[in-house]
Amino acid sequence: MCGVIAVSGFRDVIQDLYDGLILLQHRGQDAAGIVTYDEQFHLKKSNGMVRDVFHSRSLARLKGRMGIGHVRYPTAGCCSEFEAQPFFVNTPYGIALAHNGNLTNSKELAIELRDKDYRHLNTTSDSEVLLNVFSVALRNQKPTKTLTADNVFGAVNEVFSKCKGAYSAVALVGEQGIVGFRDPHGIRPLQLGVRKFGMKKEYIIASENTAFKALDFEFVKDIQPGEAVFIDRKNNLHTKQIVSADRFSPCIFEWVYLAAPDSMLDGVSVYKSRIRMGEALADQIIESGIQIDSVIPVPDTGRPMATGLADKLKVRYREGFVKNRYIGRTFIMPGQQVRKRSLQFKLHPIDLEFKNNSVLIVDDSIVRGNTSKKIVEIARNAGAKNVYFASASPQIVSPDPYGIDLPTTSELIAANSSIEEIRKFIGADGLFYNTIENIREAIQIGNNDINKFSDGCFTKKYPTPEITSEMLEELGNDRNRTRTSYLSEGTDEEGENYRNMSLV
Numbered sequence: 001m002c003g004v005i006a007v008s009g010f011r012d013v014i015q016d017l018y019d020g021l022i023l024l025q026h027r028g029q030d031a032a033g034i035v036t037y038d039e040q041f042h043l044k045k046s047n048g049m050v051r052d053v054f055h056s057r058s059l060a061r062l063k064g065r066m067g068i069g070h071v072r073y074p075t076a077g078c079c080s081e082f083e084a085q086p087f088f089v090n091t092p093y094g095i096a097l098a099h100n101g102n103l104t105n106s107k108e109l110a111i112e113l114r115d116k117d118y119r120h121l122n123t124t125s126d127s128e129v130l131l132n133v134f135s136v137a138l139r140n141q142k143p144t145k146t147l148t149a150d151n152v153f154g155a156v157n158e159v160f161s162k163c164k165g166a167y168s169a170v171a172l173v174g175e176q177g178i179v180g181f182r183d184p185h186g187i188r189p190l191q192l193g194v195r196k197f198g199m200k201k202e203y204i205i206a207s208e209n210t211a212f213k214a215l216d217f218e219f220v221k222d223i224q225p226g227e228a229v230f231i232d233r234k235n236n237l238h239t240k241q242i243v244s245a246d247r248f249s250p251c252i253f254e255w256v257y258l259a260a261p262d263s264m265l266d267g268v269s270v271y272k273s274r275i276r277m278g279e280a281l282a283d284q285i286i287e288s289g290i291q292i293d294s295v296i297p298v299p300d301t302g303r304p305m306a307t308g309l310a311d312k313l314k315v316r317y318r319e320g321f322v323k324n325r326y327i328g329r330t331f332i333m334p335g336q337q338v339r340k341r342s343l344q345f346k347l348h349p350i351d352l353e354f355k356n357n358s359v360l361i362v363d364d365s366i367v368r369g370n371t372s373k374k375i376v377e378i379a380r381n382a383g384a385k386n387v388y389f390a391s392a393s394p395q396i397v398s399p400d401p402y403g404i405d406l407p408t409t410s411e412l413i414a415a416n417s418s419i420e421e422i423r424k425f426i427g428a429d430g431l432f433y434n435t436i437e438n439i440r441e442a443i444q445i446g447n448n449d450i451n452k453f454s455d456g457c458f459t460k461k462y463p464t465p466e467i468t469s470e471m472l473e474e475l476g477n478d479r480n481r482t483r484t485s486y487l488s489e490g491t492d493e494e495g496e497n498y499r500n501m502s503l504v
Contacts, residue, residue: 002071004168023260029049095174103163204217247463250454252439253457255268274305282312360388361390400456413425
């Protein structure tokens with residue numbers, strides 16, 4: 001899960017790109033990068049959050065009326081600054097690319113690029129593989145001095161035929177324009193917006209339309225699964241549905257946790273879907289017969305879910321935790337030691353909301369269980385009489401191979417424990433999980449054309465046929481090795497000082 005953005009206009013786009021990445025920061029805190037073009041490419045990328053990577057001097061040199069940006073959340077490959085995006089190749093035309101998702105056949109593609117196309121890859125990133133596959137495909141179109149929409153769409157068609165997994169990507173082709181495309185399953189989101197100046201139009205492509213309104217862009221459409229967009233150097237828009245969208249299976253976790261609450265993804269409000277997820281939990285609470293004084297969310301994602309649950313139960317909703325907004329999202333931080341330490345600074349209880357009360361704490365999900373255990377402990381230390389815990393999503397029982405950091409079943413508490421065992425582990429007086437049927441319905445109410453989801457982390461069933469148990473195990477082992485190496489490079493003896501994360 002990363003965030004991508006592309007802007008094409010009639011003036012320097014760096015301010016739009018920078019502000020857009022700030023608005024997409026929730027999609028990745030590990031690294032950020034921007035590349036622009038004005039007769040030559042201008043690139044700045046590094047580890048850290050957007051505000052740490054870019055300063056006035058670097059922003060001033062990123063000239064050009066078209067450019068792309070990226071915020072990284074590492075799931076595959078190394079996490080060094082050399083793997084920050086966008087990536088660049090010099091032919092044809094010069095191409096920079098940023099990618100959200102995860103290719104599931106990147107190793108095979110890397111071998112083909114090396115042995116057949118004589119391409120050298122500098123990193124282990126699947127995004128560099130995707131860039132080179134697109135570059136070779138565009139070269140195969142035999143383009144002339146001016147790139148045509150047919151050239152672009154022919155190249156993207158070749159990408160679709162070769163690349164498996166999840167990939168929503170934006171590319172900047174030197175002096176030619178901006179390209180955006182979304183894989184045939186549409187697992188990761190990608191959206192198009194426009195800003196009008198009289199007869200002129202400027203365009204934006206981004207992972208989420210949360211970035212559009214603040215930048216004065218109007219939402220145009222969700223780029224469909226198997227669709228490509230080309231904004232040429234004269235700022236003319238070209239779109240084509242290259243392969244059928246009948247395999248559409250968006251990632252259900254986007255609505256559960258990943259996306260910003262004010263985004264609309266594939267016609268469904270993230271906020272309203274989370275409200276409905278909370279409402280769906282109410283029946284379980286009623287059937288349990290427990291008596292609660294208040295419903296308290298784990299900020300921020302848990303808020304709309306707790307709101308829906310409290311409304312349905314007709315029980316008071318209260319803010320019981322104060323969140324330190326200068327600490328990053330604990331789910332995104334690689335390394336359990338870092339997650340544990342950061343949570344101590346991240347959530348502070350409002351004691352009056354817990355003291356002598358029976359509370360129901362609502363979170364979006366339970367992954368490893370350690371965060372939930374700490375939250376229950378905080379509530380008890382604040383004086384709660386009873387602490388019940390509700391997960392607005394089902395049990396996470398399997399990894400996700402499409403770009404979410406759920407690497408191995410050994411780390412997923414629900415994959416190896418019953419609900420009662422999990423309840424005892426986190427120390428709650430009662431534990432409630434939503435059902436996959438409820439989660440699907442909460443989203444489909446917003447768009448009943450979504451018939452399938454990428455929800456393998458809950459069901460062990462994946463939308464792309466190449467996913468096997470052996471592949472999941474190998475992917476998990478790779479990611480564990482990556483995290484072990486990354487933490488050993490960036491920690492002190494106790495493993496508590498993670499230099500590569502920007503924890504202000």
